[in-house]
Amino acid sequence: MSEPGSLLRSLSGRSTARNFHSHVINEIGAGVISGRYPIGTTLPNDAELMADFEVSRTVLREALKTLEAKGLLEARPKVGTKVAKKSRWNLYDPQVLAWHLDAPxxxxxxxxxxxxxxxxxxxxxxxxxxxxxxxxxxxxxxxxxxxxxxxxxxxxxxxxxxxxxxxxxxxxxxxxxxxxxxxxxxxxxxxxxxxxxxxxxxxxxxxxxxxxxxxxxxxxxxxxxxxxxxxxxxxxxxxxxxxx
Structure with a gap:
């Protein structure tokens, strides 16, 4: 949801993600905001996420990088990818804001x-x-x-x-x-x-x-x-x- 007005246009029915990359971003991003992936926890490993979303490692890694740029995730060597603290979330990012609409x-x-x-x-x-x-x-x-x-x-x-x-x-x-x-x-x-x-x-x-x-x-x-x-x-x- 990056174009102004797209969130309001979606109110009458959520639009589906346009490709695998955006699908993974939306699913994990919304999962972080909703608490499905709790703050401070480590995401499942790449193999599990690739199987869950039926995507390649390249698609998965690019999606995770996008979510890191939005402040929702942080990659830690030898630990994995963790859900970042709320204070790191970019709340002026239109997608991050939009995911709050369906969150508790x-x-x-x-x-x-x-x-x-x-x-x-x-x-x-x-x-x-x-x-x-x-x-x-x-x-x-x-x-x-x-x-x-x-x-x-x-x-x-x-x-x-x-x-x-x-x-x-x-x-x-x-x-x-x-x-x-x-x-x-x-x-x-x-x-x-x-x-x-x-x-x-x-x-x-x-x-x-x-x-x-x-x-x-x-x-x-x-x-x-x-x-x-x-x-x-x-x-x-x-x-x-x-x-x-």
């Missing part, structure tokens, strides 16, 4: 996810309100209209919601804000996960109203109002996610 609930992780958004997105939104352009406003209004026309299609609504937040992140011209794409998308996935399976139009209407207010405050150049409106959208996402 983690209150600390969810709290941190929304705290990062509360800390940075309102700052970005206020900056956009200060120096917004007509083109940026047109794009935001376009995604508001997409949300309006997708009230009976929660997945499309979720994608439009996410794209609106992406525009705000881009318009802030801050590379560290852009690095939040994965965080923002995962927060949206937690909020919309249940709604995709069980649509509730009144919930979507409430989300839409908050985003309309956000765009209105940006359009008016109201920095303080924009900051407040963004905080309210984030808190609303958190409350919906907690209900799921």
């Amino acid at each position: 609930p983690d209150a600390e992780f969810l709290s941190g996810l929304h705290e990062v958004r509360r800390s940075l997105e309102p700052i970005a939104a206020a900056e956009v309100a200060r120096r917004r352009t007509a083109d940026q406003i047109r794009l935001m209004l376009y995604w508001i209209r997409q949300m309006e026309t997708s009230l009976t299609s929660p997945q499309n609504f979720a994608l439009a919601d996410f794209e609106l937040h992406r525009i705000v992140a881009d318009a802030a011209h801050n590379p560290f804000i852009r690095a939040l794409y994965g965080v923002i998308e995962l927060a949206h996935a937690f909020a919309y996960q249940r709604l995709v399976d069980t649509p509730e139009e009144e919930v979507l209407v409430a989300i839409l109203d908050k985003h309309k207010m956000l765009v209105e405050r940006i359009e008016y150049g109201d920095e303080a109002g924009t900051r407040t409106a963004m905080l309210e959208t984030i808190e609303h996402d958190r409350q919906i996610a907690l209900r799921s």
Whole structure:
């Protein structure tokens, strides 16, 4: 799940891995995040993993290297490949974030996810309100209209919601804000996960109203109002996610 929006697109049905390499990465990566491969334990040896996944040693080793680069695993001479501590996990990696969606609930992780958004997105939104352009406003209004026309299609609504937040992140011209794409998308996935399976139009209407207010405050150049409106959208996402 590396392309922005791919996690939200998968909510209506998990897509299968495209090849053996990505399959092994997904299976072991998700297994680490879920606790199936507990922290501090050593993975089965290469022969066992090759048999389990029916792949060659080359495919397996490349997959393990990828997971090491994401901070989930660490290879130790004469010991094997161990599951790394959580403090080493790259939580800004889109795949690492995406694997948390199907993992057992983690209150600390969810709290941190929304705290990062509360800390940075309102700052970005206020900056956009200060120096917004007509083109940026047109794009935001376009995604508001997409949300309006997708009230009976929660997945499309979720994608439009996410794209609106992406525009705000881009318009802030801050590379560290852009690095939040994965965080923002995962927060949206937690909020919309249940709604995709069980649509509730009144919930979507409430989300839409908050985003309309956000765009209105940006359009008016109201920095303080924009900051407040963004905080309210984030808190609303958190409350919906907690209900799921």
